[in-house]
Amino acid sequence: MSEWTEIVDYFRGRSMWMLHYCTGCGAIELPPTMTSRWDMERFGITPMATPRQADILLITGYLAIKTLKRVIYTYEQMQPPKWVLGFGSCTINGGIYWDSYNVIERLDKYIPVDIYIAGCMPRPEAILDSFVKLKEMVQNGEAKGYEKYVKNYEWYKANQDKVLKRTKPVLERIEKVTKIG
Amino acid sequence: MVIVEFLIKLSQGFGIGALALATGLLFGGIARKIMARIQRRYGPPFTQNFMDLFKLLSKGSVSHGWAFDLGLVAGFVPMLAALMFLPIGPFTLFPSDSSLIMIVYLMMMAYLGMAMGVLASGNPNSAIGMSRALMLMAGYEVPFAAVIFSIYFFSKTGYLTQIVAMQSGGFMNWNIVKMPLGFLAVEIVLQGMLGEKPFDQAIAPAEIASGPMVELGGKYLGFGMIQHSVALFLETGIIVDLFLGGAPNFWIFIAKQFVLYFVVVLVDAILPRLRVHEATSFFWKLPLFLGILQAVIVIIQGGVLNV
Amino acid sequence: MADILDEIRAMDLKASWLNDWEFEVIVPKERIGSVLDYLKSRTFKGFMGLSCVDWIDEGKFELVYILQSYDLSLEAIVKTKIPRHRPVIESMNAIWKLCEVYEREMHEFFGIEFVGNPNLRPFFLENWLDTPPLRKDFDTLAFSEELFEFKEDETHGINPPERIE
């Protein structure tokens, strides 16, 4: 049985279809990665149009609250096995938007992330490197983010609901004048 | 002894299916490589499609109801059935005296089955995509029918093995020499049948997010891929049998198929996509004109001049 | 070129050049509609933008309309102030239909009411219950800390901190 799993994992690592959700600036470095200079199709990674067909969800940059909702929908529509790549500093800790009222801070509080790519913005080499790393992880059976999501579903759901389903103001309305900054 | 014969036929049938699938996947892989080179890329390995299919079949999948499942089976089985009537090189599994009609009919059935399945998913994108695919089908089936008519009239038979046999004895006996206009029409039709640009309206990713396939995932997409690969083999194969004189063995057969497909890929690389009504009206103009002209020529040659 | 400024000054309005191609006009709140209408008839046909400045110490919102004349190659910046505690102003969508979108944005970010604008639904933000965010008394850092609960020590490791098997 384990040999069979190894074979399956080997082919899964060699053929990964990617859905790049252009959540932010990072979308601009993807065309070079796909096209002639870096050509990620060499590794069997092809962009796909719909979440149903995709194995990798590439989150390219910061997520506004409104986007987070769509990303969660997208992630839940994907079929296992599925992996998430967080692209850019913004997905790690909010990056340059650390104090923004509309940008979430840490992506893996809401969906499990298998690999983060640091930088603002990461170069295409970094993206390819992360794909190769993900391939190794998949082939060694280490990339199990989707199983973690199922196991810890309540934890993730609670985090998501806190941001998305607000029923009362987050801050108390301050009437007096406060000094900003 | 009937049982032994049945078992032999069954295993042969499986063999043909596997062969067609492998050839289709390989063609797809080579096409991706050619495409990459035209686009100044290195491209994936040509075995990439096999890996993709294996991965898809090992993936989890979501069904959208019984009609969805049934539709995919209905899209996939007639395609395999049609394969059994096709002379592949010297070999035909079920020789039948109306195999041409049989294949054309079963191919159409397969697409209709597919349509039923994807419409059951309820996604408006797949509905639009399928309506486009059917509209396109209405476009290319008409010139295709005209060409089939010429073939019928010329060969006086719908028995594919016999049509192949009539073309034996060298290049000058091939139908491509005798009916060049018909061949031209059929090559254009092939572009549409395979859904390659400029006729890929049905799966236009940038317009309707890959159309009929939008809700297919995992194993379902895997079956879709199998269907496409078999269709690729079948559609190029039938043109080889009709116009390129069949083949004495399997390798020459797939070499001829590949030549046909190569032209399709090259055209695919340089042209963008038409609008769907433009594509349909294009099919009703140039290829239909060529097909009808060919039919008229054949009628005059055969009926009036008795050549 | 200079005469347009004279004309405006003749209407009892303060106007001054900012540079060679830009001038600003300060208009009382009641006359904003008629002044914009007048400027439009004087070839300022392009509506480039609507902005708002929150003068919190003064207790005023300052609305800034940016207009463009393609014939004269001039830019007009029309400013008007409205009270902060009751920010209401008439909508300009009768003059430029396009204003509707800009006003919708200003309504969302500053809470200004535009009388006559039919479409002031939420636009950029979803489910927003707090103070309109671009007001000076909205503290974005506090909001972010409260809602996203980001703490430095959590960044290590990608696992959910508790309940991991």
Next chain:
Amino acid sequence: MELTPLNESNDDYRYYELFIGPNHPGIEGNFSYILKMKGHTVAEATPDPGLLHRGFEKLMERRLWTQNLALIPRICVPEPDVNEVAYCMGIEHMAKIEVPKRAQYIRVIVLELARIASFLFGVSGLGGTTGHYTSAQWLIGDRDYILDLFEWLTGGRVYHIYQYPGGVKNDLPEGWLDKLSDFLDYMGKRLPEYDKFIFKNPIIQKRTVGLGYISADEAIENGLTGPNLRASGVIYDIRKAQPYLVYDELDFEIPKTGDGDAFSRILQRRLELGESIKILRQCIKQIPQGPYRTKVPNPFQFRVPKGSYYSKVESSRGEFGYYMVSDGDVKPYRVYVRGPSYSIGLYYATKALVGMRIEDVPVWIHTTDMCPPDFDR
């Protein structure tokens, strides 16, 4: 049991809703139109922005004048330099800082290079939309030469953060202008190929000629700027009409296409690309020696005098404007950003898309070259 009658008066049966975006390959960036469809035709389009909203205008109030230079390029990703230049020009005007000639030339070079890069990116997007993938691949491949030049000059491929109040951060590296000139030669060779492959391609023409016609009056009334406005026949370019930097010393034309349809919009950009190459060649020849920036005070004490100013720059998409207010502090009091795609993406599209077939919607969006980050901010 009573059945709902299926007739003309019952709208529910005639229309359905289709989301184009946010996660759709046919749309630029993370932005969405909710289309009410009847068959294959759009009956109503509602834009749904805010998916990229980061609250720039709020964040800028919390940062120093010079800190903001790291923030603003992110407003428009395909062409970030425009933001930096517009913002720096605003500060320079308010704080009365003189910019040396050499710095102004360098700014023009950077702006025009960014314009070419943005053009290549935009047209490759059109290629991707119409299924012309080969052209998309080629153009993106060529764009990378520009990014390499930028990387050499500024250290960043996409975001450069190269401008600074009073000039630019560092001088042109040695040999950079020669490489730029080589690139221009290469571009000059490639352009006829693109013309043959894209602009004279019969199917591209079939898909764009006559699509989404905008008349001159309509364009002005709806606040269009830049190539979209000029393609409708209003020849207005800030570089000519209100010259900033050193554009008045350079010799270039504003090409006229003026049909107002989708094809003339991409053709307008293509012709302006030729002018950009001309400008760059002149800059290489004319660029003077001298200092590349005026010293400004320590950023922590850099205070801009009280006042307000609207500074604007012609980007490849239209007018990029910054309305800046200073109360004399180390931080801006308010910065308002006017993105060029705002009016066309959020307002005009609701009118233009109505009656269009679904396959034309992405093509129309790409020919107007809209960039969602600049209206979401």
